[in-house]
Amino acid sequence: MNEIKAPKGTRDIFFPEIEKWHFLENAIHAYYQKFLYQEIRTPIFEHSELFSRGIGSETDVVQKEMYTFTDKADRSLTLRPENTASVVRAAIENNLFETIVPLRFYYLGPMFRYDKPQKGRYRQFQQFGIEVFADDSPQLDAEVIFTAVDFLKKLGIEAIRLELNSVGCPQCRPAYLDVLRQAARVDESRLCADCRRKIAGNPLRIFDCKLPECAETAKRFPLLGDHLCSECRDHFTTVRETLSWMNIPFQLNPRLVRGLDYYTKTAFEVTSGQLGAQNALLGGGRYNNLIKELGGPDMAGIGFAAGMERIVLHLDRPKQVRGKILFVAYGDPQWLPHAVQLAQVLREEGYPVFLDYQGKNLKKQFKRADKVAAAFTLILAEDEIKDKSVSIKNMTRQEQVKIPLKDLNAWLKKNY
Numbered sequence: 001m002n003e004i005k006a007p008k009g010t011r012d013i014f015f016p017e018i019e020k021w022h023f024l025e026n027a028i029h030a031y032y033q034k035f036l037y038q039e040i041r042t043p044i045f046e047h048s049e050l051f052s053r054g055i056g057s058e059t060d061v062v063q064k065e066m067y068t069f070t071d072k073a074d075r076s077l078t079l080r081p082e083n084t085a086s087v088v089r090a091a092i093e094n095n096l097f098e099t100i101v102p103l104r105f106y107y108l109g110p111m112f113r114y115d116k117p118q119k120g121r122y123r124q125f126q127q128f129g130i131e132v133f134a135d136d137s138p139q140l141d142a143e144v145i146f147t148a149v150d151f152l153k154k155l156g157i158e159a160i161r162l163e164l165n166s167v168g169c170p171q172c173r174p175a176y177l178d179v180l181r182q183a184a185r186v187d188e189s190r191l192c193a194d195c196r197r198k199i200a201g202n203p204l205r206i207f208d209c210k211l212p213e214c215a216e217t218a219k220r221f222p223l224l225g226d227h228l229c230s231e232c233r234d235h236f237t238t239v240r241e242t243l244s245w246m247n248i249p250f251q252l253n254p255r256l257v258r259g260l261d262y263y264t265k266t267a268f269e270v271t272s273g274q275l276g277a278q279n280a281l282l283g284g285g286r287y288n289n290l291i292k293e294l295g296g297p298d299m300a301g302i303g304f305a306a307g308m309e310r311i312v313l314h315l316d317r318p319k320q321v322r323g324k325i326l327f328v329a330y331g332d333p334q335w336l337p338h339a340v341q342l343a344q345v346l347r348e349e350g351y352p353v354f355l356d357y358q359g360k361n362l363k364k365q366f367k368r369a370d371k372v373a374a375a376f377t378l379i380l381a382e383d384e385i386k387d388k389s390v391s392i393k394n395m396t397r398q399e400q401v402k403i404p405l406k407d408l409n410a411w412l413k414k415n416y
Contacts, residue, residue: 056261
C-alpha cells in the first residue's frame with residue numbers, strides 16, 4: 001500500500017515550531033485588543049458568489065486559485081481564499097453595523113489558494129488581519145498601517161519596508177483605465193498571454209504580474225497617481241503626513257495595486273529584507289465600495305491581511321526552559337494510583353504535570369523527566385507512601401528534599 005502523505009501545499013505543525021505559533025497568536029490577541037479590535041471567526045467555506053463579487057471576477061484569485069466545489073444540494077461553495085469578503089458578509093448578515101461599536105475586527109485562521117508552493121507560501125496558509133468599518137478618514141488609514149508596522153517591530157522583525165500607493169476611486173479610475181488600456185495595446189506583443197487578457201478586463205492587474213518582461217514593459221505605462229481626482233490626492237497626502245507624525249518611514253510605489261479588485265484610495269504592502277523573492281509579510285488598503293457591493297450600507301472599510309507562515313520564519317526558535325513542568329515519578333507500579341491522584345491534584349492547582357504510565361524504573365523516569373525539561377520531579381516510593389510525604393528533585397541543581405504532602409502546595413508556591 002502506498003504511503004498516505006499530506007496534500008501538496010499543506011504541512012503539519014508540531015513541537016517545537018508550534019511554540020512559535022502560540023507566541024504569535026497570543027501576541028495578536030494582546031496587541032489588537034489594545035486598539036479595541038474584537039475577534040471575529042467566519043466559516044472556512046462560503047458561497048462562491050461572495051468571492052467572485054467581492055474580490056473581482058477578473059482577478060487571478062477568482063480565475064485560477066480558488067478551491068471551489070459543488071455540494072450535495074448542487075450549490076457552489078469555495079474554501080475562503082481571503083477573509084475580508086467573509087468579514088463584510090458576516091457584518092451585513094448579522095447586523096453588526098448597528099450593534100457593535102467601534103466597528104473594528106481582527107481574525108486569524110486558515111485560507112486556501114491553489115498556487116505554486118514555495119517557502120513561506122502554501123495552499124493552505126494561515127493569515128491574521130484586521131478590518132475597520134464606517135470611517136473614511138485618512139488618519140485611520142495611517143493608524144491601521146501603524147499597527148501593522150509596529151506589531152512586526154514588537155515581534156523583533158526590523159528589516160521591513162513599507163510601500164504606499166493610491167489606487168484611486170470610482171470617480172477617477174475609469175478615465176485612467178482607458179488611458180492604460182491604450183498604452184497596453186501599443187505594447188501588447190511584449191506582454192504575456194495572461195496580461196494580454198487583462199487589458200480588456202482590468203489592466204491594473206498587469207502591474208501585479210511577476211514576469212520580468214511584463215514588469216519591464218509596465219514601467220512605460222502611465223501611472224494612476226498622475227490621474228487621481230482632488231479628493232484622492234488630498235486623502236493620500238494626509239495619509240503620508242500622518243505616518244510622518246507617527247515616525248513610520250515609507251516608500252512610494254506608484255505601481256503597487258495589490259491583487260484584489262475591491263481596493264480604493266490607499267493601498268500598502270510591508271515586505272521583509274530577509275526572505276528573498278517571496279518577501280511580502282502583509283498587505284492591505286481601503287475598500288470603500290465593497291460593503292455596498294455585497295448588499296450592505298454605503299460604508300467605508302479598510303484593513304490588511306498578514307501571512308503568518310512568513311512571520312513565523314522571522315521568529316527565533318523557542319528555547320526549552322525549565323520551570324513549567326512537574327514530573328510525577330513512582331518507585332513501583334503498585335504506587336501508580338497514588339501518582340495519578342497526585343497529578344490530578346496538581347493539575348487542579350494549575351500546574352502542568354507529566355506522568356509516565358509505562359511502569360519504568362525510577363532511573364528511566366528521571367531520564368524522561370529530563371527529556372521533557374521538567375523543573376521538578378515529584379517522587380512517590382514506599383517511604384513516601386507510608387508517611388504521606390513526597391520527595392522533590394530539582395532537575396537543574398540535582399538537589400532533593402522531602403516534605404509532607406500537606407505542605408506541597410505551599411512549597412511549590414514558594415519554589416516553583
